Amino acid sequence: xxxxxxxxxxxxxxxxxxxxxxxxxxxxxxxxxxxxxxxxxxxxxxxxxxxxxxxxxxxxxxxxxxxxxxxxxxxxxxxxxxxxxxxxxxxxxxxxxxxxxxxxxxxxxxxxxxxxxx
Amino acid sequence: xxxxxxxxxxxxxxxxxxxxxxxxxxxxxxxxxxxxxxxxxxxxxxxxxxxxxxxxxxxxxxxxxxxxxxxxxxxxxxxxxxxxxxxxxxxxxxxxxxxxxxxxxxxxxxxxx
Numbered sequence: 294x295x296x297x298x299x300x301x302x303x304x305x306x307x308x309x310x311x312x313x314x315x316x317x318x319x320x321x322x323x324x325x326x327x328x329x330x331x332x333x334x335x336x337x338x339x340x341x342x343x344x345x346x347x348x349x350x351x352x353x354x355x356x357x358x359x360x361x362x363x364x365x366x367x368x369x370x371x372x373x374x375x376x377x378x379x380x381x382x383x384x385x386x387x388x389x390x391x392x393x394x395x396x397x398x399x400x401x402x403x404x405x406x407x408x409x410x411x
Numbered sequence: 412x413x414x415x416x417x418x419x420x421x422x423x424x425x426x427x428x429x430x431x432x433x434x435x436x437x438x439x440x441x442x443x444x445x446x447x448x449x450x451x452x453x454x455x456x457x458x459x460x461x462x463x464x465x466x467x468x469x470x471x472x473x474x475x476x477x478x479x480x481x482x483x484x485x486x487x488x489x490x491x492x493x494x495x496x497x498x499x500x501x502x503x504x505x506x507x508x509x510x511x512x513x514x515x516x517x518x519x520x521x522x523x524x
Binding site (some may be wrong): 401 | 415417444446452453454456459467469501503513514515516517518
């Protein structure tokens with residue numbers, strides 16, 4: 294089974310400042326990793342995903358994340374945030390391969406609420 | 412291309428009643444997933460349907476059930492509603508069994524009073 298830890302439940306950041314949202318995972322097998330964003334009163338939107346290859350993944354809205362296997366981390370970063378980035382961000386993991394049914398579901402962290410201060 | 416659509420948007424029920432939530436996946440997607448997002452608990456996996464069959468379920472009691480129709484749309488039923496069932500229920504769809512990123516609907520907000 295996989296698990297995800299998002300250590301920061303809330304992160305306040307000044308507008309135009311950089312931000313890093315932390316995500317650590319646990320798994321006994323290889324994983325795929327995802328970041329989703331949830332704007333108020335909406336569903337989740339995929340920001341970016343790591344499947345294989347380059348450990349630096351670029352996503353939408355200027356976000357990027359780096360997969361670090363040795364530290365089992367997948368932190369999300371943005372060099373300069375905007376008011377419109379105010380949302381909740383979820384890290385998620387799924388196991389690679391069809392070893393048995395049950396690997397297909399995503400396991401989510403508890404989310405980080407990003408608040409942008411004007 | 413239409414996204415994942417869920418209905419109704421909001422649903423208010425009385426404790427003990429039954430609730431039915433509906434989800435239409437993206438055209439061509441055969442897998443449908445249901446998640447519960449309760450306040451302070453993050454997203455909890457409920458059910459996964461693929462090709463009309465229930466493939467996996469999360470740690471929820473049997474009063475949470477559902478089905479997938481031949482057109483791949485899905486229904487989530489919650490019987491004997493309890494106050495703690497109040498949550499946002501999210502449906503997602505994907506192509507086949509390999510999760511390469513779900514596409515989520517906007518959810519159904521269920522309130523049990």
